[in-house]
Amino acid sequence: MNMRMLTPERLRLEAGFPLRVQPGQAGVSLAAEIDALRSIVNHSLERDGAILFSGFTPEGVEGFQRFAASFGHPLLNYEFGSTPRSQVDGKGVYTSTEYPAHRSIPLHNEQAYTTEWPMRIFFYCAKAAVSGGETPIADSRRVFQRISPALRKRFEEKRLMYVRNYGNGLDLTWQQVFNTDRHSDVEDYCRSRGIQCDWNEDGDLRTRQLVQGVAQHPRTRDWVWFNQAHLFHLSNLDEEMQEILLDTVGEEGLPRNVYYGDGSPLEADALAEIRGVLSECEVVFPWQTGDVLMLDNMLTAHSRKPFSGERKVVVAMAEGVSGNTLHTLS
Template identity: 90%
Template sequence: MNMSMLTPHPLELETGFPLRIYPSQAGASLAAEFQALRSVVEQSLERDGAILFSGFASDGIEGFQRFAAAFGHPLLNYEFGSTPRSQVDGKGVYTSTEYPAHRSIPLHNEQAYTNEWPMRIWFYCAKAAASGGETPIADSREVFRRINPALRKRFEEKRLMYVRNYGNGLDLTWQQVFNTDRHSDVEDYCRKRGIQCDWNEDGDLRTRQQVQGVAQHPRTRDWVWFNQAHLFHLSNLDPDMQEILLDTVGEEGLPRNVYYGDGSPLEEDALAEIRAVLADCEVVFPWKTGDVLMLDNMLVAHSRKPFSGERKVVVAMAEGVNGNTLFTPK
C-alpha cells in the first residue's frame, strides 16, 4: 500500500513525554493518516524524542512494518545483538527482548554498547499485558545533564570497553549474535568494526570493543548519555548470581562485562550514581493494544517492566549510524 497517496485527516496532539498523537476520527488508520503523521514526526521527533501513536487502526504486525518502513529508511536487521530476539512476519520486525516476564530490563539506548546503532526505533504493542509490561523511557539529554560532571568527563575521555564471552549456556551463542556459523564471517565483521575477537581451543569466542561513553546527536548537536555500562557490568546481577559466575568462570570468562576504555575497572559508586539518575529520569506510561511508540534512539532510552499475562510487543529499527563518524569530545 502506498501510504503517501492516502488522504490525511486532522490529528489530536497531547504535549508531554512522550508526545501523544490520536486520530480525530474514530477508526482512522496509521496508513490513512500517514502524511499528517510524518509531518508531525519531521517537526517534533528530534525535539521531543518520543512520539506515541495511540488509538489508530494498524492492520497488525504487517501494517506496523509498512508504517515504519514508509518513513523512507530500510528497516535494519538485528546484528551484533546482546539479547535474545526472534524475527517475526514482516521484514525487519523482531520480538522485543525475550526475557522472563518477572524480570525488568534497565533503561538503555539500543545497541549503545557498540559503534553502530539505529537512529530510529519503533515499538508496536500487538497485545498489552494484563498487568505491567510497560516500556518506560528517559530523556538521554537530561540524563547527560544530571550525571556528575567529573564522572561525565571520565566517560567522555576514557570511553568504555565491552567484553563478551559467548555461549557456554550462559549467554547467546556467537552463531546467534553474528547470524552465521562461519568463523571467517565473524572475523570479517569484527575487523571492519574495530572489534577484537579471539577464539579459544574449544572454539568459543571472546570479543572486546572500545566505544563511546557519551555521544553527540549528528543533527540536533545535543550531547547524550549513550552507553550500557550499568547494564553490562557484573554489578547489574544480584549478588548470588555474581558469586556463582565468578566461582564458575572467573572475571575473564563472564558472559559480559564492561571497563573503562583503558581496561581499568569502573567504580561501584559511579555505577550506583548512573542507575540513580536513570531512575529519576524514568517516565512510565501504560500500553494500549495497537499503540506504536517511535523513538529517536540517541535522544531517548527505553526499558521494560515485569508483567503478568500474555504480552506481545514487536520492534523495528532504521537509519543506521556509525558512531566513529560522529562528533567526539575535545
C-alpha cells in the same frame, strides 16, 4: 513552523514526553494519515525524542512494518545483538527482548554498547499485558545533564571497553549474535568495526570493543548519555548470580562485562550514580493494544517493566549510524 499548520483537525496532539498523537475520531488507521504523520515526525521527533501514536485502528504486524518503513529508511537487521530476539512476519520486525516476564529490563539506548546503532526505533504493542509490561522511557539529554560533570568527563575521555564471552550456556552463542556459522564471517565483521576477537581451543569466542561513553547527536548537536555500562557490568546481576558466575568461570570468563577503555574497573559509586539518575529520569505510561511508539534512539532510552499475562510487543529499527564518524550508513 507552527504545528497547527502541520496537523489536520482530524488528528489531536497532546504535548508531553512522549508526545501523544491520536485520531480525532474512531476508525482511523496510521496508513490513512501517513503524510500528516510524517510531517509531525519530521518536525517533532528530534525536539521531543519520543512520539506515541495511540488510538489508531490496529493493522497488525504487517501494517506496523509498512508504517515503520514509510519514513525513508529501510528497516535494519538485528546484528551484533546482546539479547535474544526472533524475527517475526514482516521484514525487519523482531520480538522485543525475550526475557522472563517477572524481570525488568533497565533503561538503555539500543546498541549503545557498540559503534553502530539505529537512529530510530519503533515499538508496536500487538497485545498489552494484563498488568505491567510498560516500556518506560528517559530523555538521554536530561540524563547527561544530571550525571555529575566529573563522571561525564571520565566517560567521555576514557570511553568504555565491553568484553563478551559467547555460549557455554550462559549467554547467546556467537552463531546467534553474528547470524552465521562461519568463523571467517565473524572475523570479517569484527575487523571492519574495530572489534578484537579471539577463539579459544574449544572454538568459543571472546570479543573486546572500545566504544563511546557519551555521544553528540549528529543533527541536534545535543550531548547525550549513551552507553550500557550499568547493564553490562557484573553488578547488574543479583549478588547470588555474581558469586556463581565468578566461582564458575572467573572474571575473564564472564558472559559480559565492561571496563573503562584503558581496562581499569568502573567504580561502584559511579554505577550507583548512573542507576540513580536513570531512575529519576524514568517516565512510565501504559500500553494500549495497537499503540506505536517511535523513538529517536540517541535522544531517548527505553526499558521494560515486569508483567503478567500474555504480552506481545514487536520492534523495528531504521537509519543506521556509525559512532566512529556519525555518518548515515547506506
